[in-house]
Each structure stands twice: as structure tokens, then as C-alpha cells.
Amino acid sequence: MDSPVEQQTLHPLLRARYSPAGFDPDHEVTVDEIDLLLEAARWAPSAGNSQPWAFVPARRGDPIHPTITRHLARSSRAWAADASALIVNLTRRFVDDTDLPYSDFADYDLGQAVAHLTIQAQAMDLACHQFRAFDLAALSADLAPAPGWHIVSMTAIGRPAGPLATERGRRSVADLRRDAFAPN
Numbered sequence: 352m353d354s355p356v357e358q359q360t361l362h363p364l365l366r367a368r369y370s371p372a373g374f375d376p377d378h379e380v381t382v383d384e385i386d387l388l389l390e391a392a393r394w395a396p397s398a399g400n401s402q403p404w405a406f407v408p409a410r411r412g413d414p415i416h417p418t419i420t421r422h423l424a425r426s427s428r429a430w431a432a433d434a435s436a437l438i439v440n441l442t443r444r445f446v447d448d449t450d451l452p453y454s455d456f457a458d459y460d461l462g463q464a465v466a467h468l469t470i471q472a473q474a475m476d477l478a479c480h481q482f483r484a485f486d487l488a489a490l491s492a493d494l495a496p497a498p499g500w501h502i503v504s505m506t507a508i509g510r511p512a513g514p515l516a517t518e519r520g521r522r523s524v525a526d527l528r529r530d531a532f533a534p535n
């Protein structure tokens with residue numbers, strides 16, 4: 352927290368959220384909880400209401416879980432395999448019923464959907480750690496998404512255990528206002 356305004360008024364769900372560096376390996380999430388997280392993603396805004404997102408949830412113990420964990424990088428394996436669930440996040444980078452070859456907004460929209468999911472998780476006393484540290488080509492080959500769909504990232508979900516994942520410093524609000532317009 353770097354400004355008095357932020358400290359006073361930032362919503363508690365946003366203030367409390369962080370990406371944990373470890374998860375409780377004994378904690379379990381239910382299918383209903385996963386469905387509620389996906390419901391939150393479902394209500395995210397998207398360009399033209401295109402909803403270009405899809406998710407592959409894998410609770411620890413589900414048959415698909417090892418298919419996913421075998422592709423984790425060494426760095427993420429250390430904590431992501433303990434999470435109660437992993438969700439693979441996919442996007443579809445095409446625009447139906449147009450001549451456009453590519454959607455500029457598909458990945459943007461997926462990010463918003465995952466952000467919705469993340470805050471819903473926080474409200475359910477669960478923590479999320481999004482990550483890209485996995486073998487994308489190998490995971491894509493195993494999951495074989497339909498044509499046009501691309502795996503972008505994963506979200507590990509569960510009860511946090513251990514410290515913060517990373518240094519959580521943030522640029523100031525003043526920087527956010529001016530950085531894109533500052534001379535090089």
C-alpha cells in the first residue's frame with residue numbers, strides 16, 4: 352500500500368488478494384466451488400460479448416490432474432502441485448461472422464474473466480496464483496484444444512500456505528497516469 356487513499360478505500364477483497372507461494376496440500380475444493388468460480392468468470396465483460404474463454408478445471412485427485420501437473424515447470428511444480436485445483440485458461444483468437452483474421456481482444460477478455468474468478472475466490476476464502484511456468488507445447492498436445500483455441504495460462508487455487516510469492520511492490524498511481532506519455 353503506497354497511498355493513504357488506497358489504504359482507506361480499496362475494497363477488502365482487493366486489498367487481501369495476493370498470489371501465495373505455497374498451498375495447503377490437505378485442503379480440497381468441491382465441484383460446486385469450482386462451478387461458482389467459473390460462474391464468476393462467465394459474467395466478465397468481453398468485446399462484443401464474444402466470451403472468448405474456456406477453462407479446464409482439475410482438482411487434486413481428479414484423473415486429469417496428473418495430465419496437467421506433469422507439464423509444470425520446476426519453478427511452479429514446487430507450489431502448484433499442492434493447490435486444491437488447477438484451472439487451465441484458454442482463449443479463442445478469432446472473430447465469428449466477420450472478415451477479421453484475429454481478435455485484438457481475446458487475451459484481454461480472458462484476463463478479465465480470470466480476474467473475476469480470482470476475486471470470487473478471495474470472497475470464498477480461497478487464494479489464486481496465476482502462472483505461465485509450464486510446457487505450453489506439451490500441455491497443448493495432451494489436452495488437444497479445438498481448432499482456434501489456445502492455452503494462455505493456468506490458475507492454481509486453494510488455501511494459502513507459506514509466504515507471498517514475489518516482491519509485491521507496485522508503481523504509484525501518479526506513475527500510472529503519466530508513464531505512457533513520458534519522453535523516452
Ligand SMILES: Cc1cc2nc3c(=O)[nH]c(=O)nc-3n(C[C@H](O)[C@H](O)[C@H](O)COP(=O)(O)O)c2cc1C
Pocket residue numbers: 368369370371427480481482483484504515516517518519
Ligand atoms: C499472466 C500471468 C503470468 C504469471 N506467471 C507466473 C509464473 O510463471 N510464475 C509465478 O510464480 N508467478 C506468475 N504470475 C504471478 C505474478 O508474478 C504475480 O501476480 C505478481 O508478482 C504480483 O503479485 P500478486 O499477485 O501477489 O499481487 C503470473 C501472473 C500473471 C497474471
